Amino acid sequence: AQKITQTQPGMFVQEKEAVTLDCTYDTSDPSYGLFWYKQPSSGEMIFLIYQGSYDQQNATEGRYSLNFQKARKSANLVISASQLGDSAMYFCAMKLNAGGTSYGKLTFGQGTILTVHP
Amino acid sequence: NAGVTQTPKFQVLKTGQSMTLQCAQDMNHEYMSWYRQDPGMGLRLIHYSVGAGITDQGEVPNGYNVSRSTTEDFPLRLLSAAPSQTSVYFCASSYFLLTVPYEQYFGPGTRLTVT
Numbered sequence: 417a418q419k420i421t422q423t424q425p426g427m428f429v430q431e432k433e434a435v436t437l438d439c440t441y442d443t444s445d446p447s448y449g450l451f452w453y454k455q456p457s458s459g460e461m462i463f464l465i466y467q468g469s470y471d472q473q474n475a476t477e478g479r480y481s482l483n484f485q486k487a488r489k490s491a492n493l494v495i496s497a498s499q500l501g502d503s504a505m506y507f508c509a510m511k512l513n514a515g516g517t518s519y520g521k522l523t524f525g526q527g528t529i530l531t532v533h534p
Numbered sequence: 535n536a537g538v539t540q541t542p543k544f545q546v547l548k549t550g551q552s553m554t555l556q557c558a559q560d561m562n563h564e565y566m567s568w569y570r571q572d573p574g575m576g577l578r579l580i581h582y583s584v585g586a587g588i589t590d591q592g593e594v595p596n597g598y599n600v601s602r603s604t605t606e607d608f609p610l611r612l613l614s615a616a617p618s619q620t621s622v623y624f625c626a627s628s629y630f631l632l633t634v635p636y637e638q639y640f641g642p643g644t645r646l647t648v649t
Contacts, residue, residue: 420576451637461624461640507576521592522567522626522638524576 418443420508422525429498430533436483437493437528439508447513450491451522452482455505464506467491469513498532505529536560540625540641547615547648555610555644557625565630566608567638570594570621577624583608584630615648622646 419442429435441450452464467475467482475482483492495502508525541556559566567582569592579592583602597619599611608627612619622645626638 459622459643461626463637463639466637521579521582524578526574526576
């Protein structure tokens with residue numbers, strides 16, 4: 417079964433600085449997708465960025481980039497130029513792409529609370 | 535285009551009561567799922583569906599039932615509420631094509647308290 421681990425319960429960053437949120441995953445399937453979601457205090461889940469296991473380049477979406485190291489099974493989220501509005505809970509998640517009983521299921525990590533200081 | 539909608543937003547139940555959490559999407563997504571979010575545990579999959587008439591269990595299915603009679607709706611039923619089911623419940627939907635991992639769109643959540 418697949419597993420996602422986020423080892424940082426909380427992170428602090430100064431406004432305008434960059435921050436890296438760690439995520440490691442475990443699966444024996446070769447085809448999978450990795451997602452990052454943001455959950456602000458209002459509670460909704462906001463999709464940020466996606467990385468496919470066969471993608472050659474690291475994904476980027478605006479100020480978000482995903483540092484994908486396949487051999488180390490890590491998919492860290494990098495937020496550049498942090499803003500006060502980035503303060504939220506961040507979840508890493510994985511979904512298998514191949515067939516089998518786990519296909520399509522999104523497995524989440526426990527989340528990291530990011531606090532941006534002015 | 536409303537996306538994924540959930541009702542109610544808040545609910546308080548007494549132990550032993552039953553209720554249905556409603557979820558609907560207007561994006562013609564084949565895949566729909568229910569998660570619960572508990573403090574310190576992330577989101578855990580309860581049940582999911584890959585199309586009308588097809589449902590399957592997730593990681594924590596006990597105490598919950600689902601059905602999928604239409605593409606749009608995926609209600610979650612609590613059969614006999616227990617305090618352990620106090621949680622925030624999220625419904626999500628996505629396209630479902632083999633080898634194409636589309637992002638899941640989440641509803642706003644339902645905060646359920648069982649006393």
